[in-house]
Structures are given as structure tokens and as C-alpha cells.
Amino acid sequence: MKAIVVFIITGLLTIPGYTLAGTSNISSNGTPHHPAFVESRDDLVNVQVAHRSSPSHPMAPNTADVNIIELLQQLNEPLILGYLENLTSFGPRETGTPSCDQAAHYIFDTFQNMGLVVRYHNYTDATVSGSNVEATLYGNDTTNIFIICGHYDSVAAGPGADDDGSGVAAVLAAAEIMRNYDFDHTVRFVAFSGEEQGLIGSYHYVQDAYNSNESIVAVLNADMIGFTATGSDGIVGKIFENPASEWIVSFTQDISVIYSDYIGIQLFPQGETWGSDHYYFWEYGYDAVFYHEYHFNDYYHSANDTIDRMNITYSTRFSRLILATLAQMAQQPVQQRPVLEISSISGGLGVTAQINNIGDANASDVKATILITGGLFNLINVQSTSEQTVLNAQGSMQSKAMVFRLGKILITVAADASNADQVTKQATGFLLGPFVLEVVIAP
Ligand SMILES: [Zn+2]
Numbered sequence: 001m002k003a004i005v006v007f008i009i010t011g012l013l014t015i016p017g018y019t020l021a022g023t024s025n026i027s028s029n030g031t032p033h034h035p036a037f038v039e040s041r042d043d044l045v046n047v048q049v050a051h052r053s054s055p056s057h058p059m060a061p062n063t064a065d066v067n068i069i070e071l072l073q074q075l076n077e078p079l080i081l082g083y084l085e086n087l088t089s090f091g092p093r094e095t096g097t098p099s100c101d102q103a104a105h106y107i108f109d110t111f112q113n114m115g116l117v118v119r120y121h122n123y124t125d126a127t128v129s130g131s132n133v134e135a136t137l138y139g140n141d142t143t144n145i146f147i148i149c150g151h152y153d154s155v156a157a158g159p160g161a162d163d164d165g166s167g168v169a170a171v172l173a174a175a176e177i178m179r180n181y182d183f184d185h186t187v188r189f190v191a192f193s194g195e196e197q198g199l200i201g202s203y204h205y206v207q208d209a210y211n212s213n214e215s216i217v218a219v220l221n222a223d224m225i226g227f228t229a230t231g232s233d234g235i236v237g238k239i240f241e242n243p244a245s246e247w248i249v250s251f252t253q254d255i256s257v258i259y260s261d262y263i264g265i266q267l268f269p270q271g272e273t274w275g276s277d278h279y280y281f282w283e284y285g286y287d288a289v290f291y292h293e294y295h296f297n298d299y300y301h302s303a304n305d306t307i308d309r310m311n312i313t314y315s316t317r318f319s320r321l322i323l324a325t326l327a328q329m330a331q332q333p334v335q336q337r338p339v340l341e342i343s344s345i346s347g348g349l350g351v352t353a354q355i356n357n358i359g360d361a362n363a364s365d366v367k368a369t370i371l372i373t374g375g376l377f378n379l380i381n382v383q384s385t386s387e388q389t390v391l392n393a394q395g396s397m398q399s400k401a402m403v404f405r406l407g408k409i410l411i412t413v414a415a416d417a418s419n420a421d422q423v424t425k426q427a428t429g430f431l432l433g434p435f436v437l438e439v440v441i442a443p
Helices: 066-074 077-088 098-113 161-178 200-211 231-235 243-258 279-283 312-331
Strands: 117-124 129-137 145-151 186-192 216-222 236-241 266-269 288-293 340-346 351-357 363-374 380-391 396-401 405-417 420-433 435-441
Touching (some): 066 312, 077 161, 077 312, 098 117, 098 129, 098 186, 117 200, 145 161, 145 200, 161 216, 186 200, 186 312, 200 279, 216 243, 216 279, 216 312, 231 236, 231 312, 236 243, 243 288, 243 312, 288 312, 340 405, 340 420, 340 435, 351 405, 380 405, 405 435
Parallel strands (some): 145 186, 216 288, 236 266
Antiparallel strands (some): 129 186, 236 288, 351 396, 363 380, 363 405, 380 396, 405 420, 420 435
16 A cells, blocks of 8 residues: 655646737637527527547647648638628628528539539528538548538628628638648538527538538637737637547647747637537537637627728638648548546445546556545545556556545546546545445546
8 A cells, every 4th residue: 555645736838939928918808609699508409419429530740731831821811801801792691681692602602613512501490491501622531521610691780790701701711722632531611500590500500410420520610710909819819619629629729839930829728608600519429619719809799890890810810720720630640549438436445446448549558546535634645556558449447546544535536548638537435444435426
């Protein structure tokens, strides 16, 4: 038995070229982006599906790729501005109105002129009917799909230049540039409608994709990426993610560092939000992120959400960040990965934790630690570590910790591997000498 006092050291993550102190003068107001006609998450459809873990995903590279730089250099301000002017020329694009349909036709024709395979994805809902527009650039291997998306509908009050002309311009620009290259994986460029009515277009799109068993690896949703209040807002952005999608955050952050000379935006992860078209991808078990300007548009959902109040330089930079992320993902190998899971924590003589590898590849250098704290007078602080060089795909291992005292205890189990993400689980229990009783796993 070995007792180790654990010190936790929190390190600061720093990105070359940026300091956290340098962001202190940036204005971030807290308004959340959400559909105009939806007040809370409770008003959205409650989707019930078994979560589909996707152990396969690409890893970001360590060095810049000249092909990606070539793509980035083609994404310039005139390209973004041109798409924005065309999209806003139809006036407000509320779903179900003729101007929204005109915008859909414009997007369809633009994709078709690029030589892409285009289709309308039509949906009918109790609230509204409409069409999403989808263009596909087939990969050398068509198994895995990567999506870039934005919503082309707007509120009735205004022309939605930033919300979400900016996202659709990024989608169109990415398509215009990527169409001239070959990629290993299939890329889809999607413009949704019905967003302002409650994410209705994307809901039906994801539901159909799920029912067709589509292997969508990553979804990059751009919604309002073109507004700044001050000059310093122009070098930062927000990214929203759920736990399963954190790898897309890391991937994008790596891209922003590797190609910083061509992008110049630092991203700040924000956690979950239900307020844009990425939401139903999460609900159906797909990995997705939502890119968003740092300072929320002061003219949101108004007649003043116009191009002249946007920052086209910023919009272009943000579009470049998303393009580079998408293009890099589309050419990286999708690797089978190990996925660790702590399936049980049990008592008896000491504490036993079971760790499984539920992924498709072997895990290397697996380390499982059990930390026991608490007890009478909070005197217990015991940590036990088990190591295993290889944990086969679909294999299991056990980790055990012994302790001898009295009182209520907190058990924290953590497992990681050199090629898998860390997982943790906590439980409470009661210690009576060497025996651990009443172990209850924390929710
Ligand atoms: Zn929006």
C-alpha cells in the first residue's frame, strides 16, 4: 500500500504570438445567438437517439501544408463581399417568402455553376416549409463526410447581412475554392433555412442524414462571423462545442496557429449552446461546432444588420479559418482511435475500477489512477496508479486501491492513454477499516 499526496498544478495554455493579457481590452457582450422565434431550449424537439460515439476522426497536422496556403490566399475580401451583396440584394429572407426562395435559387445556381452536385433538401413542418440547399464535392473515398454550413434565411426585419449572410458567404467561398482540388473525403456545403423559426431546416436535414446512416465526421457551422465593435475584436472569435466535439476545437485551434500568418484569429471555446444549426447534429450524435464573432452584433435581428456595419476583413479572416480547418480535415487520414471508458467503480476490500477500451484501435501506455479523499477528519488522501503498455481494442483492465481508515470518502478515477482522451468518474463510499461500502457513482 502506498499513499501519495497529490498536488494539482494548473498550467496556462499559451498560443505562440498571443497572450491572455492581450485580450483584456476586447469587448465581449453576452447576448446569445438564437432563433428569432424560440425563447428556450425546451421549445425545440426533444430528440431521443442512442448516442453514436464516433471514435474515428482526423488529427491536425503539426506543420503547414502548401496546398492549404494556396487555398487560403484565394479567399479574399472581394470574394466574401460579392457573395454578401448578392445574398442581401433579395431583402429580408424570411423562410416561406418569395425573397427567401430567390436566395435559395441564387445559392443553388451558384453551386451548380461551380460544377458541384447540388440538390434542394425540402422539408415540411407544422410551422413552416422550406428548402435547404446542399452541394457535394465527392472525395476519393466517399465513406466519411465533412460539412460546412450556415443559414441563408433571415428575420423579416432586416437583410441579415451578418446573420447569417456572413456564414453563407463563408460556405460559398469555401465551395468556390475547394471545387478545383481533390480531397480524400467528401465535403458538403450546406445552406439551411428555417433557422429563425427554430432550427427547422437543419432539424429535418440531420434527421434524414441520421436515418440514412450517414457517416458525418465533423460539422462546421458558421453563424454571424462578420461583426466587430473595436479593432481588437478583429483578432478573436468564439467557438461553441459539446464534450464529444472538443477534438474539432483543438483541430481548429491548431489550424489557427499553424496558418496564423494567413488567418490571424484566436478562438475562445465557449461550451454548449442550443442557438444555431449545429444543435441537432449534437442531438443526433454527430460532432459539430458553432463559429461566432467575439463581440455580438449590436444590430442583431434589426433592419441595420447590413453590410456597411460589418467588418469584411474580419469576416474574411474567419472564413479563412473555417476553410483551412475544413480542407485540412478533408485530406487528413481518418484514424481508428481508442476510446477509454470507466465502466464501474466498486467497493469491498479496497476500491476496484474497471476501464474498457470501447474504440476501434489499441490504446497505448494506459494509466488508470484511483484517488481516495475524505474520511474521518478528512485525513485520507491516497492515490494508486495502474499502468498497462497496451490495452487492446474492446479490451478491459482493472485498477485497485487499498486504504485503511474510517468515514465517508470520495473516489475519483481517471484513465488516459498516449493516444486517447482522458476520462474521469467519481463515486462516494463509506470506509470501515479496509472495507469500502455503499459505493455510489456520481451522476
Ligand atoms: Zn443566425
